[in-house]
Amino acid sequence: MIISHYEAEQLLEAKKKGLKSTDISLDLNLSRASVKIENDFFIFPDNQKLDEAQLKKIIKNDTSCFLIKDNSILKIQLFSEQTNKFYKLVPTKNAPTIEISGIRMHVTKEMTPMEDTKKKIGSIMPIKGVVLDTCMGLGYTAILASKYADFVFTCERDENVLEIAQLNPWSRELFNSKKISVLKAGIFNEIKIFKNNMFDAVIHDPPRLSLATELYSLDFYKQIFRALKKNSNIYHYTGSPGSKNRKINLAKNVAERLKTAGFKGIKRAHYGLTARK
Ligand SMILES: C[S@@+](CC[C@H](N)C(=O)[O-])C[C@H]1O[C@@H](n2cnc3c(N)ncnc32)[C@H](O)[C@@H]1O
Structure with a gap:
């Protein structure tokens, strides 16, 4: 309780x-x-x-x-000496969010974490087939994607986040749905195990750039491109760290790298971008 x-x-x-x-x-x-x-x-x-x-x-x-x-x-909080980070489940009027060293992993300004999740997923609807959710967190994107997809792979490299997710009632389906596989690994390397043209959609909801630069790299985008089916979509959260100008530049830089990786139809979406293979 x-x-x-x-x-x-x-x-x-x-x-x-x-x-x-x-x-x-x-x-x-x-x-x-x-x-x-x-x-x-x-x-x-x-x-x-x-x-x-x-x-x-x-x-x-x-x-x-x-x-x-x-x-x-x-x-429901913990400090890890290994990562030197503080993890905390934060209540809202709806589903809770998780804070990692003071940074919330969902947009909670003017919306609930679930509304944020619906907008992320909504930007690449219709969703079907096999989906890759690169960064699990509390698993809200993976769980919502699983309502439409045949199967969802979701990846989380931080065991402290997994521990908090295991206590969160809103994350239960992650661990008991037959349609979701939780991979306890870093997606930068894990993506290499997936076959070419395997996914019908990719949801890429990484932590902010300074915490995971490799997840914003051209090498990583090339791997996502390889693993996506032709004409399939990616949603990429680019977030809102720093000033308005830095926000715009980050989205612009990400868009350029996605294009270099081969993506087309790159558009602004809810706190991020969508693109097509
Ligand atoms: C913004 S949250 C994702 C929120 C998630 N979409 C949800 O609906 O709850 C980002 C998550 O990515 C995890 N993460 C960071 N680096 C990662 C990596 N290389 N591979 C997989 N997960 C990573 C973080 O621990 C954090 O839990």
Whole structure:
């Protein structure tokens, strides 16, 4: 069971009103369950109990999600000495996002992570056949692509991200859908294992340039081109780091490299570009 400040606020509000129970989400807005309110305790469906002080702590930490375990609350976050990065599941009114050292992996300005995902996927619809999702993250692009495709390969090189995704209720399908294969590897090398003309679409949603320069390189674009079927599309997130001018230059440089790699029909799309083989 996972809650954030949204649910903690609802529970305290229900107590204030003198209610004996209330329905809240225990899986970050996917479904609802009943929580009892008895003698200053909030009793969850599996009989775990939290008190008001614990809920107030959750409300104070409004950019964290909390796992309820052994009547305690645990922030879903971790620091890795290996990568020297801090990973955190961040709640929104809809699906959560993941922050890696303070950088959000979805567009959350004026939209939810799911709306962001729909726009990314929507820019290369119709999707069918076999899809490559280069950078898994919480897997929202892979999961949505799998609703249309026959099969989706998604790649994640950071085991800390995989650990957070395994706790996220919105990422469950990554690990139990027969239509999705999660590859625990870096896509720069992994793409070389795929056959020529194998994919009907590629979704390329990399971290910002400074964190993964190789995923913006001509060599990598040539590999994507090789692995894509003729007349098939790629969506490439180019993001919004830095100033407006830097944004434009990054998209322009990416477009030039995609063209050099052989892509045609390069167009601006939601926070990125689309192109065709
Ligand atoms: C912007 S997020 C992707 C978000 C994802 N599309 C989703 O829907 O949740 C980028 C992800 O790429 C991962 N990553 C970075 N370098 C990678 C590489 N070389 N190969 C595969 N994944 C990589 C990061 O760890 C991060 O989780």
